[in-house]
Amino acid sequence: MEALGLLFHGFAVLLTWKTLVLMMVGLVLGIFVGVLPGLGGPNGVAILLPLTFTMDPTSAIVMLSCIYWGALFGGAITSILFNIPGEAWSVATTFDGYPMAQQGRAAEALTAAFTSSFIGSLVAVLLITFLAPMISSFALKFGPPEFFAVYLLTFCSFVGLGREAKHKTVISMSLGLLLAGIGMDTVSGNLRMTFGSAELLRGINFLVAVIGLFGISEILLTMEERLALRGHAASISLRVVLSVWKDLPKYWVTLLRSSFIGCWLGITPGGAIAASFMGYNLAKRFSKDPESFGKGRIEGVFAPETAAHASGTAALLPMLALGIPGSGTAAILLGGLMVWGLNPGPLLFVEHKDFVWGLIASMYLGNVVGLVLVLTTVPIFASILRVPFAAVAPMIVVSCAIGAYAIQNAMFDIWLMLGFGVVGYVFKKIGIPLAPFTLALVLGNRAEDAFRLSMIGSGGDLKVFWSNGLVGSITTLALVLLFWPVIDGLLGRVGLTQRTRATSR
Amino acid sequence: MRISVKAFGAATALLLGTPAFAGWEPTKPVEIVVAAGAGGASDQMARMMQAAIQKNNLMKQPMVVSLKGGASGAEALMYMKSSEGDPNKVLIAYSLIYMLPLSAKIPFNWRELTPVSVIALDQFVLWDNSAGPKTVKEFVAAAKAASSPFKMGGTGSKREDHVLTVFLEQKTGAKFSYLPYKSGGEAATQLVGNHTEANVNNPSENLEVWRAGQVRPLCVFDKERISYTSKVTDTQSWADIPTCKEEGVDVQYLMLRATFLPGKVTAEQQAFYVELFHKVTQTAEYKDYMEKQALKPIFLTGKDMVQFLEEDDATNKALMTEAGFVAK
Numbered sequence: 001m002e003a004l005g006l007l008f009h010g011f012a013v014l015l016t017w018k019t020l021v022l023m024m025v026g027l028v029l030g031i032f033v034g035v036l037p038g039l040g041g042p043n044g045v046a047i048l049l050p051l052t053f054t055m056d057p058t059s060a061i062v063m064l065s066c067i068y069w070g071a072l073f074g075g076a077i078t079s080i081l082f083n084i085p086g087e088a089w090s091v092a093t094t095f096d097g098y099p100m101a102q103q104g105r106a107a108e109a110l111t112a113a114f115t116s117s118f119i120g121s122l123v124a125v126l127l128i129t130f131l132a133p134m135i136s137s138f139a140l141k142f143g144p145p146e147f148f149a150v151y152l153l154t155f156c157s158f159v160g161l162g163r164e165a166k167h168k169t170v171i172s173m174s175l176g177l178l179l180a181g182i183g184m185d186t187v188s189g190n191l192r193m194t195f196g197s198a199e200l201l202r203g204i205n206f207l208v209a210v211i212g213l214f215g216i217s218e219i220l221l222t223m224e225e226r227l228a229l230r231g232h233a234a235s236i237s238l239r240v241v242l243s244v245w246k247d248l249p250k251y252w253v254t255l256l257r258s259s260f261i262g263c264w265l266g267i268t269p270g271g272a273i274a275a276s277f278m279g280y281n282l283a284k285r286f287s288k289d290p291e292s293f294g295k296g297r298i299e300g301v302f303a304p305e306t307a308a309h310a311s312g313t314a315a316l317l318p319m320l321a322l323g324i325p326g327s328g329t330a331a332i333l334l335g336g337l338m339v340w341g342l343n344p345g346p347l348l349f350v351e352h353k354d355f356v357w358g359l360i361a362s363m364y365l366g367n368v369v370g371l372v373l374v375l376t377t378v379p380i381f382a383s384i385l386r387v388p389f390a391a392v393a394p395m396i397v398v399s400c401a402i403g404a405y406a407i408q409n410a411m412f413d414i415w416l417m418l419g420f421g422v423v424g425y426v427f428k429k430i431g432i433p434l435a436p437f438t439l440a441l442v443l444g445n446r447a448e449d450a451f452r453l454s455m456i457g458s459g460g461d462l463k464v465f466w467s468n469g470l471v472g473s474i475t476t477l478a479l480v481l482l483f484w485p486v487i488d489g490l491l492g493r494v495g496l497t498q499r500t501r502a503t504s505r
Numbered sequence: 506m507r508i509s510v511k512a513f514g515a516a517t518a519l520l521l522g523t524p525a526f527a528g529w530e531p532t533k534p535v536e537i538v539v540a541a542g543a544g545g546a547s548d549q550m551a552r553m554m555q556a557a558i559q560k561n562n563l564m565k566q567p568m569v570v571s572l573k574g575g576a577s578g579a580e581a582l583m584y585m586k587s588s589e590g591d592p593n594k595v596l597i598a599y600s601l602i603y604m605l606p607l608s609a610k611i612p613f614n615w616r617e618l619t620p621v622s623v624i625a626l627d628q629f630v631l632w633d634n635s636a637g638p639k640t641v642k643e644f645v646a647a648a649k650a651a652s653s654p655f656k657m658g659g660t661g662s663k664r665e666d667h668v669l670t671v672f673l674e675q676k677t678g679a680k681f682s683y684l685p686y687k688s689g690g691e692a693a694t695q696l697v698g699n700h701t702e703a704n705v706n707n708p709s710e711n712l713e714v715w716r717a718g719q720v721r722p723l724c725v726f727d728k729e730r731i732s733y734t735s736k737v738t739d740t741q742s743w744a745d746i747p748t749c750k751e752e753g754v755d756v757q758y759l760m761l762r763a764t765f766l767p768g769k770v771t772a773e774q775q776a777f778y779v780e781l782f783h784k785v786t787q788t789a790e791y792k793d794y795m796e797k798q799a800l801k802p803i804f805l806t807g808k809d810m811v812q813f814l815e816e817d818d819a820t821n822k823a824l825m826t827e828a829g830f831v832a833k
Contacts, residue, residue: 054560141698143698144700183576184577184609186577186662186686186687187662189661189662189667190609191579191611198583198587198612201575201576201611202575202580344713347713347716408573408580453685453686456683456684457684459682
């Protein structure tokens with residue numbers, strides 16, 4: 001139990017008034033940047049990083065990581081209330097969170113989101129506390145074929161388990177993959193599909209696309225249909241919070257499954273996004289009533305949020321232990337560490353015990369304080385829905401535009417965002433799902449690079465995806481999920497499963 | 506859009522240029538433009554400067570780091586090009602200013618920017634996994650004997666790491682498959698995880714895994730050994746690494762680290778930054794950073810710098826042409 005001793009040492013480092021005040025400040029700032037779409041955690045942390053140069057490393061990282069937790073909590077707010085995901089991994093939260101808000105259950109959805117975020121992070125922090133050394137060596141097992149297998153698994157689970165028509169999912173995904181190819185190709189070093197434009201060099205930024213696809217298109221739809229936000233005045237009280245909590249034990253399987261997926265994927269870079277989608281899809285697959293997903297089911301909020309936060313938290317581990325940031329925010333924290341003269345790497349845990357365990361202790365405290373803070377402010381956020389649409393809509397559009405601009409300080413991105421708004425509107429009208437499109441846009445590049453690096457390494461031999469137990473089982477699982485409807489149908493015909501699956505699609 | 510940016514830039518230049526007082530100073534926050542992703546060597550250098558300038562009060566205005574690593578750094582180059590006349594943006598440049606226009610036909614020429622100073626030269630080291638061969642000779646022999654080519658990890662395609670790999674092949678006769686990763690950090694962990702057999706990372710990119718005993722430096726691609734003699738690991742210092750030439754593989758490459766302003770800024774503005782970076786090189790933060798990252802100290806400005814850049818450009822162009830990386 002050396003870990004416990006070190007952890008208590010960490011709490012001792014942390015429990016000073018100064019640190020606690022910094023923690024609160026960080027959390028409030030974080031929630032604030034999380035609520036503004038597009039501004040998000042990475043930008044918030046980047047803007048505030050220089051403020052911390054004069055602090056000692058422990059205080060500084062506590063404050064910055066609290067901004068991170070705050071932003072994670074805050075990201076769920078806009079997803080649920082306005083269908084605008086603040087961060088990539090909040091996309092899956094909108095599937096059921098937004099319908100819930102429309103049905104007047106915004107407070108319930110927000111409570112569910114915050115609670116599951118808390119549970120997800122807690123599981124991941126426990127994991128970090130006790131298994132840190134083992135996990136970092138697990139992350140080292142991931143070479144290009146393993147990375148590709150994980151991405152393949154995410155894509156396949158979408159096609160195989162999605163509720164939409166398969167061909168529409170594939171169309172949407174292919175379009176996303178196509179757009180992901182724009183810009184510099186790392187593997188060949190050549191430019192693709194930029195048509196000589198300097199603006200397209202950067203490629204299509206995922207967040208710009210998401211803000212347009214979800215946020216702007218939602219405004220367009222609302223304008224066409226009713227000129228009012230569909231959310232009803234949510235009555236919020238301690239009673240709502242308690243009733244959500246009372247139901248928690250019912251969903252223990254979902255929570256546990258999502259935490260597990262989150263922790264597993266969090267330690268591989270880019271995992272949080274994959275984790276939230278996978279958590280959602282698996283919850284739906286194993287549900288007795290998959291039809292009700294996407295129509296405002298509370299489990300549809302629990303599943304992705306738990307997974308996203310478990311993985312968002314677990315992503316800090318490879319950053320500290322290996323120097324690989326698992327997310328954009330983690331990458332900026334990494335830059336911060338270096339300024340304070342701390343080099344992330346295997347020796348950080350040995351040479352800077354105070355710092356590492358102070359940070360881990362701050363994860364516990366920051367999460368508890370953050371949960372209390374967001375829950376007490378739920379009424380304020382949910383009341384935004386009561387403001388007339390005519391007043392809220394321009395504000396949303398402006399904050400979307402600021403968000404899109406702020407990501408890369410590029411005016412072009414605002415036009416791009418508006419363009420994606422129209423695309424999103426058309427997609428919704430003709431029933432093409434947006435989620436596979438966004439997923440392909442964010443993971444397409446990485447999946448492609450991982451595949452091509454595997455091919456260079458193996459000399460073009462596809463057997464590399466079954467070259468060891470780890471990659472082999474992930475690849476096989478991916479293929480099983482891809483063909484699941486077929487397999488399931490066959491099994492059903494042979495009579496091995498009694499349950500009829502006809503209703504599930 | 507770009508026209509109006511340029512027009513605005515030109516107008517700003519006129520406004521700021523005409524009074525031409527000695528002792529120009531930035532009037533708004535200065536942006537350090539990094540042509541690479543977060544956590545890379547350029548980013549680390551930018552953060553070091555930000556901290557050195559802020560802690561030593563070298564400038565009244567704050568400095569912000571802006572990461573423009575899109576399109577393998579081309580984003581930053583185009584950004585600087587379109588910021589003509591804006592004296593509040595400083596690019597931290599490295600060899601990509603020569604290589605990207607050649608390999609990807611990016612419409613960029615470093616001569617369009619205003620050179621400020623060359624602040625360091627970065628080394629390249631051949632590393633293998635600490636469980637791998639112990640010397641260059643053993644390494645080359647193992648690479649030749651291997652049934653499938655050794656995997657060499659590196660950053661980006663048709664860039665420094667890739668060029669070095671090609672020359673390593675030419676000089677040794679061994680074959681490598683080059684795996685282009687997104688960053689040096691990724692190349693480092695992939696070597697530790699045994700997914701590649703070697704890499705040619707900068708010292709800073711492999712420092713931590715070396716100290717943890719997970720990788721081994723085989724030789725440094727310079728004509729002389731690195732000068733820092735204080736122990737980095739329990740037994741070795743940077744100076745203990747032999748040069749590749751000593752080990753019989755004559756491949757040499759040093760990468761510049763330099764600062765540039767956008768084009769069409771005034772001489773006063775240029776002079777301010779020359780002075781500023783000169784002061785930065787005097788700070789403890791800079792000296793500490795140089796030793797820790799095993800960078801070669803150098804400080805060039807004005808004519809010396811331009812001459813250095815021209816020669817360096819010619820060298821890089823020759824290497825790129827010989828390696829067959831110049832786009833037709």
